[in-house]
Amino acid sequence: MGNLLYLIAxxxxxxxxxxxxxTPFGGGLIHILLVIAIIAVLLRVIRGA
Numbered sequence: 180m181g182n183l184l185y186l187i188a189x190x191x192x193x194x195x196x197x198x199x200x201x202t203p204f205g206g207g208l209i210h211i212l213l214v215i216a217i218i219a220v221l222l223r224v225i226r227g228a
Contacts, residue, residue, distance in 0.1 A: 184223060187216055188216040188219070188220050190227070191209065191213045192213065195210070195213050197207050
């Protein structure tokens with residue numbers, strides 16, 4: 180489950196970069212998902228799991 184979390188976060192970052200430099204699509208949604216993914220990863224790292 181932890182690896183899936185990191186995979187999702189990486190995919191969201193790639194989509195965010197692609198959307199920022201190539202075409203603007205779903206800007207608000209991708210930013211919300213990216214923030215949630217980063218918070219989830221940070222909480223997992225802080226807990227040491």
